[in-house]
Amino acid sequence: MxxxxxxxxxxxxxxxxxxxxxxxNILGQFSxxxxxxxxxxxxxxxxxxxxxxxxxxxxxxxxxxxxxxxxxxxxxxxxxxxxxxxxxxxxxxxxxxxxxxxxxxxxxxxxxxxxxxxDMLVANPPYVRHHHIESTVKQRLKGEVFRESGLKISGLAGLYCYFMILSSKWLKDGGVSCWLVPSEFMDVNYGVAVKQFLLQNVELIHIHRFGLNDLQFSDALVSSCVVVFRNHKPSDGHPIRFSLGGSINNPETCKLLDRNQLSSKTKWTSLFGNDVVSDVSGAILGDFFTVKRGVATGDNDFFILDKETITKYSIPAKFLRPLIPSPRYIKGNRIDSENGLPVVDRQLFLFCCSLPEDILRREYPKVWEYICVGYERGVQSGYICSRRSPWYSCEEREPASIIMPYMGRSETNNQMFRFILNSSSAITTNVYLLLYPKPQYVQCMRDESVLLDVWRELNAIPAETLSRNGRFYGGGLRKIEPKELMNTPVNGIASLLIPHASGYQLSLFD
Ligand SMILES: C[S@@+](CC[C@H](N)C(=O)[O-])C[C@H]1O[C@@H](n2cnc3c(N)ncnc32)[C@H](O)[C@@H]1O
Missing domain, CATH: 3.40.50.150 (Vaccinia Virus protein VP39)
Known part of the structure; x- marks a missing residue:
């Protein structure tokens, strides 16, 4: 402070x-x-x-x-x-x-x-009960609610309900509104209009209820909640968070619900799973990430280059992608970055060029010389290379902030599968799986503290859970494929990530 x-x-x-x-009480003055x-x-x-x-x-x-x-x-x-x-x-x-x-x-x-x-509205509005609102004022406000939102609000509604509904006109399209209000509206009749408003007029993002023993205002004696919504027409398919207990940034439980699962006529407080304090999300890793395998080069000896080879054949930077070395060279679970390059013992690069042979031969004779080395070794006839055109054009990959070696051996590593935080712009070959956040989570994973929390949460997935989803091989070897990793149950991630409506947030605030 x-x-x-x-x-x-x-x-x-x-x-x-x-x-x-x-x-x-009359003016709802509780700070x-x-x-x-x-x-x-x-x-x-x-x-x-x-x-x-x-x-x-x-x-x-x-x-x-x-x-x-x-x-x-x-x-x-x-x-x-x-x-x-x-x-x-x-x-x-x-x-x-x-x-x-x-x-x-x-x-x-x-x-x-x-x-x-x-862009943003934040409020702890006055909790003035309806009988303290003058009847002429109430009539005016009810009329305004109808004009602004098309909703008929009950005369029993407290002043905070009018505040929530009538304030949207102060927000830009896509602006965010955050309210500390009594939880009461979720269960009582007068709250129906507020629930209709949250489901039909705006894009509800999150409701966080404080635990019943954790009253926020000892003097106001109400159980309160935080309601967050975006001033934008709602669309289906974006998850709404219902979290309970702890703090809004670190709730004890969190559920993701679709708008279609909610009705203004039902009581919402039961949706928070009052009695459940452990995991209620039932989430899997694939709810938050798309997992892809790293690049299958077709011939690592040819496509992975060290600095000496790059210098020898004058290979320009545009044909090179920084590469993370194989997991046995990565000791900890973090890869730091220096100017985008991974801080590792040996700098490696992936050869990535899709220029046709005649152009290479004419404009980059030294690079062509390297391609000829490949021809001499017969790299072009390998299974993968022979199916590509030109055979030396490796697929592209975006760097991922979290990567995972797809193989683990239980007796050599007590953390059989590990999630590695990659701060560099390097990509990987297919000995790693790359975790890309789903579009609705891209924005909040840009926040380093959120990314760190998610990475820690991933590393807390029990080894048994991961190996149950993967496959066993001889000698204690275990492997996990992208789909298997995406199907792995994860606890705690839902409460760390705030979803954004599909792509909308990105275009608005980027
Ligand atoms: C619950 S308190 C919150 C004050 C402050 N935002 C906070 O969180 O500590 C509500 C405040 O709104 C003021 N208030 C009540 N009715 C109002 C109205 N119609 N327009 C503007 N302010 C109002 C009250 O005087 C009080 O200061």
């Missing part, structure tokens, strides 16, 4: 102490603990994938979310905007943040019209 946050918290406490519980605000911001930082994100906070209080935002995002070009209805909080908060990138307006957020739109 930095010095500014310590002072903000002191301000919040002294302002709260100057009001009675009843007064604070978010900073560690929770910080956790939500970290989640959003991972989800957004970049740090210059414009932010709006519709019920800002003294600005706990802005305080957490400053730690994880750079100040966006546009000012952060906050609304606060109560001058009692507004004035000291405005004074406190004076000179920063935050603009606070003293106004009822629900009567404002957007003058610009934002």
């Amino acid at each position: 930095d010095e500014i946050e310590i002072r903000r918290k002191a301000l919040q406490d002294s302002l709260d102490a100057g009001k009675t519980q009843k007064e604070r 978010t603990p900073f560690p929770l605000a910080s956790d939500m911001m970290l989640y959003l930082r991972r989800l957004m994938g970049r740090d210059d994100i414009s932010l709006i906070e519709p019920s800002i209080g003294t600005g706990v979310f802005y305080s957490a935002y400053r730690d994880l995002f750079v100040d966006s070009k546009e000012r952060v905007l906050g609304f606060e209805i109560d001058p009692y909080y507004f004035k000291p908060a405005q004074q406190f943040w004076n000179g920063t990138n935050l603009e606070i307006r003293c106004a009822d957020f629900l009567s404002q019209q957007p003058d610009r739109k934002f």
Whole structure:
């Protein structure tokens, strides 16, 4: 906690102490603990994938979310905007943040019209019960909900329901909204409109419920949850996360559900599997990764080049791909990178050229000389090479951040199958399997801390599970094929990876 946050918290406490519980109930004035605000911001930082994100906070209080935002995002070009209805909080908060990138307006957020739109909204909206909402205000809000979303909301809905539904007009298309709200809406009748909104009007990404013994607001006495959605028409086939317990970044359980499995008419809290605290995901590795075998060269002696051969035949860089040496030369489970090259004892490269022979002969006579060495050795007649045209054109592979030797021997290595973190741009031959994240996980695996967590989780897969899915050979040798690896059960990965709607996130934020 930095010095500014310590002072903000002191301000919040002294302002709260100057009001009675009843007064604070009327305007739903219960502040978010900073560690929770910080956790939500970290989640959003991972989800957004970049740090210059414009932010709006519709019920800002003294600005706990802005305080957490400053730690994880750079100040966006546009000012952060906050609304606060109560001058009692507004004035000291405005004074406190004076000179920063935050603009606070003293106004009822629900009567404002957007003058610009934002990438991200974060809120702990007021939990004001319906009987504290004036009937004329309620009628106006119900009408607005209908106009904005086409939904009929019950008069019993608390103020936070109107906040969630009516705030979308402040978001850019694809902008992300994150709400700390009571879990109640998931089970009670008045919550139907909110559930309809989450299923029909926006793209629901995640609901995280805190454990029942882990109430976030001791003074508000409600069990709360975090709801995250994207301001975008929903599409089928993108998984929605329902996680429970622990924190939103590291929940105790996590399920992926499809929109079609959810109905606004059913109770949602049972979907979290309240009683289940171990793995409930039933996930397999193939839910998160596509596994491919490395390149089958057809003749490693010819296609794998060391620096001496490269120099001897003046082979240009465009015909070379850095290559990770065979697993017996990789001691630990990490491969570091220096300028994209793997930090290994011996630098190797794969010869990758698909230029026709006549061009090679004419424009790259030295390289042609090397091709002739291949002819002399009869490399062109091998099974794989004879089926390629030209025979020396190896297939291309993208580097993968996680690779795995496809063979293991139980008695030589207590970690029979190991997942290796590859920070370099090197590819591999077919002695390795390469793990490529599915498109919806590419964005969040760019976050190094997420990648590290996933890699650790993969290495925690019990050896028995992997060998059960693979095959046994004589002498304690075990092998695993791409499909077999993809079918291997994995625990804990679902809770680390935040899926993005198919490709949408990539085009929006890349
Ligand atoms: C639950 S508190 C959250 C405050 C702060 N965001 C936090 O998390 O600590 C809700 C805040 O919204 C303010 N508020 C209530 N109704 C509002 C409205 N209609 N428009 C803007 N702010 C409102 C309250 O005064 C209170 O400061």
